[in-house]
Amino acid sequence: MTASLPSTCFDIQGPDGVLRAESWGPADAPVIVLVHGYPDNRSEWREVAEQLADQYRVVAYDVRGAGDSFKPTGRAAYRLDRLTADFKAVIDAVSPNRPVHLVGHDWGSVQSWEFVTEPSLKGRIASYVSCSGPCLDHMGFWLRGRLSRPTPRHLYQFVIQMLKSWYVYMFQLPWWPEAQWRLFIGKHWPTLVRWTEGTIITPRPTQVSDGMHGVWLYRANVFQRVMAPRERHAQAPVMVLVATKDNFVSPWLSEDLSRWVPSLERREIKAAHWVNVADPVGFASHVRSFIQGPKVAR
Template sequence: MGAQAERAWSAVSVTASDGVRLTVYEAGPARPEQTVLFVHGYPDDHRVWDGVAERLVDRYRLVSYDVRGAGRSDHPTRRSAYRLGQLARDILTVAESKSAEPIHLVGHDWGSIQSWAAVTTDEAPARFCSFTSISGPDLSYAASWMSHATSRLRVAAARQLLSSSYLAWFQIPVLPDLFWRSGLGTLMLGRPSTPSGRSDAVAGLSLYRANRTVPLTRRPARCSVPVLVLAPRADTAVSRELAMEAPVPWVSDLTVQAIDGGHWTMVEHPERVSEPLRSFLAAHGRNAQATSVKRRKPRDRPAT
């Protein structure tokens, strides 16, 4: 966040279900019924949401965290620690640690992919009052969309396959790791290259390697949580057609909106995300289920 907002954040440690320590950040008024949880993607950390958070901190209690393998959270070395089911449990753990009431969930890139896994669990209706997805489709929805693409969408599906070719590259041993360690990866993304950022990128490769079979093995699950999909028009990783159409058969309350910008629009033009997001949160905040999640609240520890 900017300097003023950064001072308002506090950090604590929350322990995930498998013992991994997650560093969680929060700011804003203590209004649990109006809590927004942000989940970042790859190869980022919680700071990717700074610009959007600055525009919401006056009204909402904001929570973000460094996902496992990123930032100040633990970097487990076991590839199995990055499987989608565990990532979804991380989201639920952080959500439960910050509010007994349903919260708003916002995800980008891999943060959105794992959020889809969380909002399609049996616990989701009592845990989340809305979900906003940016540049990260549900993997099983995407696989279904690709396999059932009509003639109108076959060109779009072919373009998406080409855009997703980097997924195969990330499966190769050693070379992608060297690519990130050398600093070439962050240079190509147009971002400052730091030792911590490079190590995060290497650790995060396990996201792709641990979940490579998910599109083929995970059956699409219906989502009863209200969903907003924001689809950047110039996103080179996720096409608008995939982002906006893949969820249609599976989400009962779906809103889709194209926005200007590329894959990291929320960094480059945060107002293009914060404005439609603010409207969506306002429309669904009062409709959240009143049922509290009656579970023991995980105890926070000061972040180290």
């Protein structure tokens, strides 16, 4: 087994609490910020970070509610504007004078869409790689488009995505998702992922807590944004990695993004949802080639 590269863990004071971050690579190199999804924490990025640390300072942080970061409760604490404030605190701490390259997976991708379309962050993000997590506003317009033009293909796409989003509806229930994490899911999470995705994930000490707190992300944002979408335009080049075997996010959700992303690259990969864990070498290769490609300014 290859030894892990050394990393440095440190705390960042966010606007509402302390965020735990970890970095790899040279301190003076261009910065890549990795944002994890649900129900994960920064550890899901370790192998990807190690692949990129030869040329970049790679920073992964536990989003609020996950890992070793602070854990607020309640809907308001998990709104996208609070997550954006956390991200700003992170980049102010790790790269105050230079734009960062941003990479998001799952809910890390969902919130990173908010960052890259946020006018106040224009110039702070050099590029964005999105995987398995749509912009909620873009998704809202996508759903409207499918229903306003109800061709057989559009209706099929709409129904399939609604079925894939079954867990989103469950997470709106009070106390039930938290109880399931505490009583069953937390103990068996690696097994469930292996059965459904064929992906091996490492058990985490904070898994139950990550799952319980993270449901507030769905309660605070999904229906609010999808039902009343805003026109959000990306302010940096974007690459969307489309996992064609994703059990949760349909490839069709990213088909109409040129409306919102002036500089867009879309790559389909034969992979399941946790491709960054299942194939960190391949995932990192996609990130590196995009960052070093012609769309991204140096």
